[in-house]
Amino acid sequence: MPELNYAGAVNAALRRCLEELPETLLYGEDVAKPGGVHGVTRRLWKDFGDRVFDTPISESAILGTAVGAAMMGRRPIVEIMWADFFLVALDQLVNQAANIRYVSQGRLAAPLTVRTQQGNSPAACAQHSQNLEALFTHVPGLRVVVPSTPQNAYDSMVSAVYCDDPVVVFDNRTLYLGEKQQVATGGAPAPIGGSTMRRTGAAATVVTWGAMTHRVLAAADRLAEEGTEVTVLETPWLNPFDHEAVHRSVAATGGRLAVVHEANVTGGFGGEVVVRALEAGVLSGRPLRLGAADTRIPAATALAGALIPDTEQILTELRKFTRA
Amino acid sequence: MTREGPEADLLAMWRIRAFEEKLRELHKAGDLLGSVHLCIGQEAGPVGACAALTEQDALFATYRGHGWAIARGVPLRPLFAELLGRATGVNGGRGGSAYFSAADHGFHGENSIVGGGVSHAVGAALAGRHDGSGRIAMTVFGDGAMNQGAVAEAMNFAAAFDLPVLFLCENNRYSELTPIRDMVRNEALTDRATALGIAATRIDGNDPALVRSTVARYADAARDGRGPAFVELITQRLVGHYIGDVQQYRTRAELEEDGRAEPIARATAALAESGVDTEAIERAARDEVDAAAATALADPPADPATAKEHLYA
Numbered sequence: 001m002p003e004l005n006y007a008g009a010v011n012a013a014l015r016r017c018l019e020e021l022p023e024t025l026l027y028g029e030d031v032a033k034p035g036g037v038h039g040v041t042r043r044l045w046k047d048f049g050d051r052v053f054d055t056p057i058s059e060s061a062i063l064g065t066a067v068g069a070a071m072m073g074r075r076p077i078v079e080i081m082w083a084d085f086f087l088v089a090l091d092q093l094v095n096q097a098a099n100i101r102y103v104s105q106g107r108l109a110a111p112l113t114v115r116t117q118q119g120n121s122p123a124a125c126a127q128h129s130q131n132l133e134a135l136f137t138h139v140p141g142l143r144v145v146v147p148s149t150p151q152n153a154y155d156s157m158v159s160a161v162y163c164d165d166p167v168v169v170f171d172n173r174t175l176y177l178g179e180k181q182q183v184a185t186g187g188a189p190a191p192i193g194g195s196t197m198r199r200t201g202a203a204a205t206v207v208t209w210g211a212m213t214h215r216v217l218a219a220a221d222r223l224a225e226e227g228t229e230v231t232v233l234e235t236p237w238l239n240p241f242d243h244e245a246v247h248r249s250v251a252a253t254g255g256r257l258a259v260v261h262e263a264n265v266t267g268g269f270g271g272e273v274v275v276r277a278l279e280a281g282v283l284s285g286r287p288l289r290l291g292a293a294d295t296r297i298p299a300a301t302a303l304a305g306a307l308i309p310d311t312e313q314i315l316t317e318l319r320k321f322t323r324a
Numbered sequence: 325m326t327r328e329g330p331e332a333d334l335l336a337m338w339r340i341r342a343f344e345e346k347l348r349e350l351h352k353a354g355d356l357l358g359s360v361h362l363c364i365g366q367e368a369g370p371v372g373a374c375a376a377l378t379e380q381d382a383l384f385a386t387y388r389g390h391g392w393a394i395a396r397g398v399p400l401r402p403l404f405a406e407l408l409g410r411a412t413g414v415n416g417g418r419g420g421s422a423y424f425s426a427a428d429h430g431f432h433g434e435n436s437i438v439g440g441g442v443s444h445a446v447g448a449a450l451a452g453r454h455d456g457s458g459r460i461a462m463t464v465f466g467d468g469a470m471n472q473g474a475v476a477e478a479m480n481f482a483a484a485f486d487l488p489v490l491f492l493c494e495n496n497r498y499s500e501l502t503p504i505r506d507m508v509r510n511e512a513l514t515d516r517a518t519a520l521g522i523a524a525t526r527i528d529g530n531d532p533a534l535v536r537s538t539v540a541r542y543a544d545a546a547r548d549g550r551g552p553a554f555v556e557l558i559t560q561r562l563v564g565h566y567i568g569d570v571q572q573y574r575t576r577a578e579l580e581e582d583g584r585a586e587p588i589a590r591a592t593a594a595l596a597e598s599g600v601d602t603e604a605i606e607r608a609a610r611d612e613v614d615a616a617a618a619t620a621l622a623d624p625p626a627d628p629a630t631a632k633e634h635l636y637a
């Protein structure tokens with residue numbers, strides 16, 4: 001098994017898909033010769049020729065051509081360099097890609113994968129810091145995944161490309177150059193969906209996804225040192241979402257549910273997770289939603305740090321929650 | 325009657341006109357609901373341009389797309405059925421008047437977002453480059469779409485990669501309800517294409533033979549690897565933007581002038597001079613349309629139990 005960091009794992013997954021699926025194309029701004037602004041697509045153009053190419057800075061054309069090519073039998077993988085850039089081209093995903101299979105009764109389809117990265121990193125500006133996954137979970141017809149580890153990133157990317165629906169894969173750029181991990185690269189493409197129990201404990205179930213998973217795990221470990229064990233359920237796939245696993249786990253942890261995400265709280269996907277648990281009748285007492293404050297994200301790290309939950313704040317909130 | 329030539333063109337244009345006029349009747353009778361955009365007056369464009377396409381080529385149109393679907397060979401009955409919300413519609417009633425597709429007939433969809441399908445054609449051409457088919461793609465849109473950023477992006481994308489895409493701009497002088505001349509400084513829309521390095525021409529869009537020969541020339545060039553082209557078809561809408569648009573923004577004199585310029589009046593006058601029974605051509609088209617509409621009206625409505633199907637693979 002190769003030892004790969006997150007970026008290397010995505011690169012390996014893309015390489016595998018380009019090798020196994022001749023109908024794949026990989027394109028976007030600076031993804032070919034420059035190898036991507038975060039180096040994720042490095043060297044792929046050398047091995048796959050004109051199937052990997054750079055494009056104009058035209059998000060609408062990138063997404064729209066992917067829709068058209070997918071309708072005609074290709075399987076495009078396209079990059080939106082920063083998730084914030086989706087917002088100039090949402091028509092192509094929301095009005096176009098999401099509708100094609102449904103409206104045509106399956107006579108046409110749009111099996112495309114959109115790679116992007118999101119979230120805050122030190123000194124990133126307000127237009128390069130948003131967490132937008134909930135916008136896409138609100139759109140029936142789109143699949144959404146937010147991975148957190150090299151293995152998870154590899155598996156999610158392969159599953160996304162093999163999936164016949166339009167899939168948006170949200171990376172978090174702070175993970176790209178993280179620790180290397182042994183990554184199993186040979187397995188059969190897994191169906192999309194599912195969740196991973198990252199630790200178990202009886203005091204509560206904490207649901208999380210993406211880069212926030214690492215902070216939640218760190219906080220949970222410290223809480224364990226204080227004698228309180230919580231379950232951490234990582235749910236990288238937000239559509240399809242593994243509500244059943246959440247409900248099973250919540251039922252096994254005294255009906256206590258916390259959801260932690262980097263996106264701001266109001267309208268975040270955490271609200272949906274909580275309400276589904278409420279509807280399922282598995283909650284006991286009040287749930288906890290933890291996310292960024294409902295405000296814009298400033299560039300200065302001291303300011304941004306005051307708004308986005310870090311390990312310390314998660315620990316504090318979980319401590320209060322589990323002792324309430 | 326021969327398959328090509330002025331008589332065949334007149335019949336093809338009449339099929340579109342009769343279809344659209346039947347829709348007006350159905351709308352009035354309450355059988356046809358929703359926003360319906362008729363292409364009455366613009367029939368020469370689709371009849372001429374679709375003749376330049378082969379079976380494998382892709383065509384992406386707009387919500388004023390009934391004529392393009394008919395010219396591409398989509399049968400009339402499932403087309404009526406689609407607009408009437410019947411299970412037998414080309415999309416089982418899910419697309420409606422403004423957003424249906426019929427991929428089996430090389431019609432890859434209307435689009436009810438102005439300019440929304442233009443980049444799809446560029447993608448279809450990109451697919452053709454990689455699947456070995458040699459497919460070209462055609463997309464048609466109105467003058468209003470020229471002011472959409474997404475269209476500019478799509479045109480440049482095709483130009484940058486020499487993709488075989490034919491961009492057809494039907495200039496009927498009105499961007500929905502507003503004159504295009506009031507919304508641009510330079511009325512020469514072809515200049516936008518030439519500025520991007522795309523071969524472009526403006527032609528009389530009321531002459532099906534001229535549309536056919538012009539589009540065919542650019543289609544051949546695209547097939548030979550010479551990249552995209554832009555053809556502006558000067559035409560006119562004899563009716564409102566949608567059924568119910570009373571067109572307060574147009575003068576009687578203008579509408580009368582358009583009535584003389586429109587393609588069916590012109591073709592009829594020319595053929596009548598050479599002794600062709602044009603009334604028989606019109607009658608043949610209307611009979612076909614009436615029969616298709618009657619059958620579609622008798623078709624079963626879409627089944628509510630199926631409303632959630634086909635969202636995902």
